[in-house]
Amino acid sequence: MPQMTRLRRRDPAPSRLVYRVERVLLTPFYRGLVTTGLPVLAVVMAFVLLLSDANRRDVIRNFVQDVRNEIEQRPEFMVRLMTIDGATEDVGAEIRSLIPVEFPVSSFDLDLDAMRVTVEKLDAVASATVRVRSGGVLGIEVSERVPAVVWRTGAGLALLDAKGHQVAPVDERSDRPDLPLILGDGAESNVPEALAVIAAARPIEARLRGLRRVGERRWDVMLDRDQRIMLPEIDPVTALEAVIAMNEAPQEILARDVVHVDMRRPDRPTLRLGPAAAADHRRTIAFEMGEN
Amino acid sequence: MNDLYETQRAMRAMRNAAMQRGVIAVLDVGTTKIACLVLRFDPIDHIDTADVVGSLAGQSRFRVIGAATTRSRGMEFGESRALQETERAIRTAVQSAQKMAKVRVDHIILSFAGGKPRSYGLAGQIDIDGREVEEADVARVMSACDVPDVGDERDTLHAQPVNFALDHRSGLGDPRGQIGHNLACDMHLLTVDALAVRDLVHCVTRCDLDVAGIASSGYVAGLASLVEDEQELGAACVDMGGGSTSVSIFMKKHMIFADTVRLGGDHVTNDISKGLQVPLSVAERIKTFHGGVVATGMDDREMIEIGGDTGDWERDRRTASRAELIGIMRPRVEEILEEVRARLDAAGFEHLPSQQIVLTGGGSQIPGLDGLAPKILGQRVRIGRPLRVQGLPQAATGAPFSASVGLCLFAANPQDEWWDFEIPADRYPARSFRRAVKWFRDNW
Structure with missing residues (x-):
């Protein structure tokens, strides 16, 4: 009866072949080959075969690009507006002209770092942060440079901040009468020192016309009536304070007919008298010598 | 007998190779079930200090990582009657144990109950002329034991020195280093049917496995289910299996007698x-x-x-x-126990100082056996469960697995047998080069 034989229960024992194959698979080398090596090989081969066709590569690339575009163009990622905080109107307008963005634009297409670098390249800008804020706003926060001195060169006048960085050009000195004037070669690279000297010169502020850098090494304090105080290279502030102290003494040297107060040797201040005073002085000496 | 010596030496070498690899399987081939356990041994760095038994009686060195049991087929009285069937059953057990262990095993230690084991007490003595006993002397005295006629077609399964005596000082476990004139040795020899062993080994080799040792299941069941004191003071282990009931008597931690009742x-x-x-x-x-x-x-x-x-x-x-x-059920169980009693009496069990009897194996789980057995075997009977070994699944911790667990212990700490010692020079064939080498080594 063939039916009966088919109904016979299957032998639970593994056949010799199955048993041997299983033992082979349990040896570490073949086990690693089957569980790791072959699958990895198959996946790699599948990729290689898939990508070997140029058309298929293009299809894949286009598909990826499409998906990417679709996500980028979603309204959640669109930027519609630019705000500039902390900048004066002129600077703001300049920034707007520097960053030509056609709104609306996807935030993925904005290179915020490059924008920041562009903005910071402006003379008037000390630092800037650029970020896309919620609501699709491109926010640029600017901290401007504060002009500290007016700098006169052969080409014209410019404003410098406390560190000597150029802020903006000015047309006339009288545009910014509140700021002190510096001039001379190398003046712009020693602005902090110049500011210290100007701070020390506060008692004679009314008479101060400006500071001149002489020989790219030291400062001359220019006062009205063409008086000048020649300061040393080293420690000019102390020298200036000494002059001011002399001025505040009853002699009031700066009120007299003195052209130069020479402090280039701080331990030996030297005065150059004006022509009238010098003649008078000489006459006095001659008189003293002649009469005696 | 040198032939046997060589095969047993080969099995010992196989066992050492397995130890080096760290994985060995034990296979208890019974009449109703075949149990296979895969053991993983820790890396051996202190194997030479074998005199020192490690923690947990040396069992902490291995761990069971795979266990499988299957119904055995083609077996009767612990012997294979249909080799193909038995081979399939062994294959099933080994394969699923391997699968669980996730490692391939190549070496296997076998135990089986059949083959009509017969045990002999051997005695031998030699003169050693008042010098220190050396290892070669131990080998010599064991060779000097007069071997009885065990009959044709019988193989020696165990040949264990159980006692040494040196000039009327008996009960020495290890005579090496002691000084005396007359060294005597008692040896326990267990023989089984060569055909039964050959059939089983044939089945195992057909499964691409190397035999790293063969043990009598009565012996290994005793190792697992007798506690240390019982082994020391004298006790009998009755392993009530499916096809046969093995009896083994232990004394001073050595098996001194083994027999089977072909009822189960x-x-x-x-x-x-x-x-x-x-x-x-x-x-x-x-x-x-x-x-x-x-x-x-x-x-x-x-x-x-x-x-x-x-x-x-x-x-x-x-x-x-x-x-x-x-x-x-009761008359049959009584018959089995009475047969066991008869075997124990024949072995002179009543002369032992302690007459503890431990029943183990699947048959010992019959409810009420602890009430019936004392009536036949005497008052000191208990039902024994095997020792606990690391990693053994809960399902394999019961009494039916005494022999399997004992086989693990046997694999981890085998008892010194006769073939663990060098053959003395005079046992080599004359004119052999190895004999000359041996003579030189012994004399210089």
């Missing part, structure tokens, strides 16, 4: 099958679920559905009371 749980099942007229599988099920050996009044009322296989479910629904079942 299968005969009980047979009796139930015949008595209640049910198929063998149903009989086996009834035996394991409802079996017992002590009937009470309650058992008269407890009816067991024994079913009928005729397909006529409406009319052919038979029941038997549990008392009936017990009435069938």
Whole structure:
């Protein structure tokens, strides 16, 4: 009866072949080959075969690009507006002209770092942060440079901040009468020192016309009536304070007919008298010598 | 006998190779089930200091990482009657144990109960002329034991030195280093049917496995289920298996006698099958679920559905009371225990200082056996479960697995046997080059 034989229960024992194959698979080398090596090989081969066709590569690339575009163009990622905080109107307008963005634009297409670098390249800008804020706003926060001195060169006048960085050009000195004037070669690279000297010169502020850098090494304090105080290279502030102290003494040297107060040797201040005073002085000496 | 020496040496070498690899399997081939355990050994760095037994009696060195049991096929009385069937059963067990262990095993240690084991006590003595006993002397005295005629077609399974005596000082475990004139040795020799061993080894080699040792299941069951004191003071282990019941007597931590009764749980099942007229599988099920050996009044009322296989479910629904079942089982169990008693008496068990008897194996799980056994075997009977070893699944910790667990212990710490010592020079064939080398080594 063939039916009966088919109904016979299957032998639970593994056949010799199955048993041997299983033992082979349990040896570490073949086990690693089957569980790791072959699958990895198959996946790699599948990729290689898939990508070997140029058309298929293009299809894949286009598909990826499409998906990417679709996500980028979603309204959640669109930027519609630019705000500039902390900048004066002129600077703001300049920034707007520097960053030509056609709104609306996807935030993925904005290179915020490059924008920041562009903005910071402006003379008037000390630092800037650029970020896309919620609501699709491109926010640029600017901290401007504060002009500290007016700098006169052969080409014209410019404003410098406390560190000597150029802020903006000015047309006339009288545009910014509140700021002190510096001039001379190398003046712009020693602005902090110049500011210290100007701070020390506060008692004679009314008479101060400006500071001149002489020989790219030291400062001359220019006062009205063409008086000048020649300061040393080293420690000019102390020298200036000494002059001011002399001025505040009853002699009031700066009120007299003195052209130069020479402090280039701080331990030996030297005065150059004006022509009238010098003649008078000489006459006095001659008189003293002649009469005696 | 040198031939046997060589094969046993080869098996020992195989065992050492397995130890180096760290993985070895033990296979207990029984009549009803075949159990295979895969052991992983820790890297051996202190194997040479073998005198020092490690923590947990040296069992902490290995761990069971795979275990599988399968119904054995083609086995009768612990011997293989159908080699292909047995081979398939072994394959099943080994494969699933390997699968669980996730490692391939190549070396296997076997135990089996069949082959009509017969044990002999051997004695030998040599003169050593008042010098220190050396290892070569131990080998010599063991070779000097006069081997009885064990008969044709018999193989030696164990040949263990159990006692050394040096000039009337007996009971030495290790005579090396002591000084005396006359060294005597008692050896326990266990022989089995060569054909039974050959059949099993054939089945195992057909499974692409190397045999790294063979043990008698009575011996290894004793190793697992006798506690240390019992092994020391003298005790008998009765491993009640499916096809045969093995008896082994231990004394001073050595097996001194082993025998089998060719009766077991299968005969009980047979009796139930015949008595209640049910198929063998149903009989086996009834035996394991409802079996017992002590009937009470309650058992008269407890009816067991024994079913009928005729397909006529409406009319052919038979029941038997549990008392009936017990009435069938009890005489057979009594017969087995009486046979065991007879073997123990023949071995002179009553002369031992302690006469503890430990029942183990699947048959020892019959409810009420602890009440029946003392009536036949004497008062000091307990039901033993095997030692706990690391990593053994819960399902394999019961009494039926005594031999398997004992085989693990045997694999980890085998007892010194006769073939673990060098053959003395005079046992080599004359004119052999190795004999010359040996003579030089012994004399210089």
